[in-house]
Amino acid sequence: MNFFEFIFQDWRVNKGNVKGRIILLLFRIANFCSTRKIYYYIGFIYLLFYRILVEWFFSIEIPWNVKIGKNLSLFHGQALVMTNQVVIGHNCTLRQSTTIGNKQLANGNYSTSPIIGNYVDIGSNVCIIGSITINDNVLIGSGAIVVKDVPPYSTVTGNPGIAKPRKDTTPIV
Numbered sequence: 001m002n003f004f005e006f007i008f009q010d011w012r013v014n015k016g017n018v019k020g021r022i023i024l025l026l027f028r029i030a031n032f033c034s035t036r037k038i039y040y041y042i043g044f045i046y047l048l049f050y051r052i053l054v055e056w057f058f059s060i061e062i063p064w065n066v067k068i069g070k071n072l073s074l075f076h077g078q079a080l081v082m083t084n085q086v087v088i089g090h091n092c093t094l095r096q097s098t099t100i101g102n103k104q105l106a107n108g109n110y111s112t113s114p115i116i117g118n119y120v121d122i123g124s125n126v127c128i129i130g131s132i133t134i135n136d137n138v139l140i141g142s143g144a145i146v147v148k149d150v151p152p153y154s155t156v157t158g159n160p161g162i163a164k165p166r167k168d169t170t171p172i173v
């Protein structure tokens with residue numbers, strides 16, 4: 001993927017969603033810098049700009065070095081927080097007021113962060129916490145608190161989130 005393909009990889013799926021497009025374009029440029037050492041040094045000022053603009057002004061914490069696959073949809077971009085250990089596959093959807101992160105363990109260390117597969121559609125006001133894996137083609141309902149692994153083709157709702165097989169097993173697009 002060349003530079004332009006890399007930074008515009010979410011453009012099409014966020015059609016009509018100007019804020020999502022801008023935030024993801026800014027993220028992909030920062031992400032490009034973080035994954036290529038030479039750009040990391042040249043891009044240091046850009047990374048500062050990215051953090052201040054996206055975190056402080058847009059209230060979105062997508063760390064510049066987090067791994068996210070292509071075609072991320074970012075709806076209603078506000079109050080979204082994730083750690084830099086999170087991994088998100090391709091063709092996923094994120095919405096407002098969502099946290100994806102780790103937890104402190106009894107021994108004082110921190111767990112790893114969630115690994116999220118492909119075609120995972122995450123509703124609004126969701127928390128996904130801990131060393132867990134969300135498999136492919138999963139719907140996470142609005143307000144769910146997800147603290148356990150989720151099998152593929154499931155819908156998760158509630159607190160604590162309960163995963164049930166999806167009735168409609170056509171892949172999420």
Ligand SMILES: CC(C)(COP(=O)(O)OP(=O)(O)OC[C@H]1O[C@@H](n2cnc3c(N)ncnc32)[C@H](O)[C@@H]1OP(=O)(O)O)[C@@H](O)C(=O)NCCC(=O)NCCS
Pocket residue numbers: 076095122123124139140141142143144155156157158
């Ligand atoms: C979870 C979700 C994907 C399920 O959609 P669906 O397959 O059409 O499910 P239904 O509406 O038929 O509901 C099925 C059951 O789940 C329950 N349910 C649906 N969404 C729920 C949610 N978010 N939390 C808890 N229970 C939920 C329903 O009450 C129903 O329960 P019942 O079987 O006891 O009657 C959807 O409701 C959802 O939350 N999507 C997220 C959308 C979102 O974030 N919108 C905000 C946009 S900004």
Ligand SMILES: CC(=O)OC[C@H](N)C(=O)O
Pocket residue numbers: 075076095
């Ligand atoms: C607030 C709302 O209902 O937004 C709808 C939007 N298409 C979404 O799924 O996020």
